[in-house]
Amino acid sequence: MEPILNVKNLTMKFGGLTALDSIDISIKQGEIAALIGPNGAGKTTFFNCITSIYEPTEGNIQITPPGQPTESLNGLKPNIVTEKGLARTFQNIRLFHGMTVLENVMIGRHCRLNSGILGAMLQPKSQQREEQKAVDDSYKILEKIGLDQYVNEMAINLPYGAQRRLEIARALATDPFLLLLDEPAAGMNPQETKELDDLIIWLRDNENVSILLIEHDMKLVMSLSDNIHVVDYGKKIAEGTADEIKNNPLVIKAYLGDDAEDA
Amino acid sequence: MRWLNIIIGTAIAGVLAFFAAKEIINDPVYFLELFLGGLTRGSIYALIAVGYTMVYGIIELINFAHGEIYMIGSYTALIVASVLGLYGYNQVVIVILAFVFAIAYSCAYGFTVEKIAYLPLRNAPRLSALISAIGMSLFLQNYVMLAQTPEYLPFPELIPELAIWEPYAHIITAPEMIIIVTTVIVTALLGMLIKFTRMGKAMRASSQDKIMSALVGINVNKVVSTTFIVGSATAAIGGVLIASHVGQINFFIGFLAGIKAFVAAVLGGIGSIPGAVLGSLVLGWTESFFTGYFWSEYEDVCAFTFLVLILIFRPSGILGRKETKKV
Numbered sequence: 001m002e003p004i005l006n007v008k009n010l011t012m013k014f015g016g017l018t019a020l021d022s023i024d025i026s027i028k029q030g031e032i033a034a035l036i037g038p039n040g041a042g043k044t045t046f047f048n049c050i051t052s053i054y055e056p057t058e059g060n061i062q063i064t065p066p067g068q069p070t071e072s073l074n075g076l077k078p079n080i081v082t083e084k085g086l087a088r089t090f091q092n093i094r095l096f097h098g099m100t101v102l103e104n105v106m107i108g109r110h111c112r113l114n115s116g117i118l119g120a121m122l123q124p125k126s127q128q129r130e131e132q133k134a135v136d137d138s139y140k141i142l143e144k145i146g147l148d149q150y151v152n153e154m155a156i157n158l159p160y161g162a163q164r165r166l167e168i169a170r171a172l173a174t175d176p177f178l179l180l181l182d183e184p185a186a187g188m189n190p191q192e193t194k195e196l197d198d199l200i201i202w203l204r205d206n207e208n209v210s211i212l213l214i215e216h217d218m219k220l221v222m223s224l225s226d227n228i229h230v231v232d233y234g235k236k237i238a239e240g241t242a243d244e245i246k247n248n249p250l251v252i253k254a255y256l257g258d259d260a261e262d263a
Numbered sequence: 264m265r266w267l268n269i270i271i272g273t274a275i276a277g278v279l280a281f282f283a284a285k286e287i288i289n290d291p292v293y294f295l296e297l298f299l300g301g302l303t304r305g306s307i308y309a310l311i312a313v314g315y316t317m318v319y320g321i322i323e324l325i326n327f328a329h330g331e332i333y334m335i336g337s338y339t340a341l342i343v344a345s346v347l348g349l350y351g352y353n354q355v356v357i358v359i360l361a362f363v364f365a366i367a368y369s370c371a372y373g374f375t376v377e378k379i380a381y382l383p384l385r386n387a388p389r390l391s392a393l394i395s396a397i398g399m400s401l402f403l404q405n406y407v408m409l410a411q412t413p414e415y416l417p418f419p420e421l422i423p424e425l426a427i428w429e430p431y432a433h434i435i436t437a438p439e440m441i442i443i444v445t446t447v448i449v450t451a452l453l454g455m456l457i458k459f460t461r462m463g464k465a466m467r468a469s470s471q472d473k474i475m476s477a478l479v480g481i482n483v484n485k486v487v488s489t490t491f492i493v494g495s496a497t498a499a500i501g502g503v504l505i506a507s508h509v510g511q512i513n514f515f516i517g518f519l520a521g522i523k524a525f526v527a528a529v530l531g532g533i534g535s536i537p538g539a540v541l542g543s544l545v546l547g548w549t550e551s552f553f554t555g556y557f558w559s560e561y562e563d564v565c566a567f568t569f570l571v572l573i574l575i576f577r578p579s580g581i582l583g584r585k586e587t588k589k590v
Binding site for chain 2: 051053077078079082083087088090094096097098099103106107108110111112113131170171173174
């Protein structure tokens, strides 16, 4: 089967610095994949290239959404990439603070609605129905993620763990087939991390999305991931299951340095 | 410093309150006239100021060409009204068509200015975009001067005095009332657009975080374009109303009106729409009372002195958010 995301030879240079050096990564439908590596390895840059925030220096990014033909993402605008079915979250929380929880999620539904500015002003019946459906859908998503108790709260007033989950809910509202999570467990306590673990598996099993996550919490990565990609200094150094990665000498070297064996 | 501010603020407020009370008792009708005159002025400023503040809220650019958009609105209305007047159309038809064309032309100019002068500089340093805005402003002024005339042109009275209102006209005229009512309606509609519609949500989201907005599927360029179009439309409405009220226009009217509206937007806290309306009213009243009780020739001096004072004592404006940067 075609991989849903197929990245070939992705290179990103910032002036003289090569942040990503010919990276190849492919993700299969229904997979939970992880992208790990030491700080500064280029993980977030990889996400930024995939979602078109950066324009990669070289390389091909292709997607094959389930049941649809293969397309290239090169050169598209970030909002079009989202429309094509890739959604992401950030390391730091980037919610729309001045809006309610429901509005945050509804914003994510926008790209799936049709009527434009004229419709917004004239408010015909079809637009009202669409708007009502957007509210209902958003509410359902919040229910699934377990945030329905906060619907009308301002996003900024939510507890930390709930804000993280709201980011995932907002990403989910765009109807993605692939969810890119950038350090979803950062700053969470063990209880919240456990809930996140359950949520990610639940999403994969029930929402028909595949997941690619960047994470430093190795326990979470090892327990969740079907496939792990390791990058270091912008180069991909390994790929495999949790067990393979744990015992890969290149990975150990990347994390612990050359002298690890002597120590 | 904080205590000093409070003491000075209370002292000024006290003196003003005492003075106002004295004047109200002395001559209540004159006070009311000045009050309503200030309200009319403030309403006009508000129609222009919301455009400044909306654009600033979304792309953090002071759109110096905004005053020129307003000027183009009033020129369009003048041309349409004159032509239709020649053919002897009904007054109501003329007014409606003048507004429609003024809004359409201003929106087209606002949209085009953004595409030509600001969109290519979206990721450039803010100073570059600002210089581009000043350039656009000068270009439009001179373009209208060359295409039309450098002279003042008489502007027809689109909104006539009402005969039945005659006895009260020295307090507030019918056109002035229409200006105030129009401003209330326009700002209310604007508030609803921002608060309840999908585009409004997209605007609020984009003003906070453009990258994140794009990543939830919002077409940020479209949002910016819409903002310019909406701002231009309100400026055009203001342009027609004030030109009809003052009775003459030339290519330079956008400059001072634009600067005043900009002052009003900063007074209220730039980026905030209620702030822009409030700032405009405060500025309108300040000018009206100052010219009414002191020296009318120092009207602009008063406006800008007020701006300097506000910037010293409350740099983020009346309703502006305090900028606290995380270190």
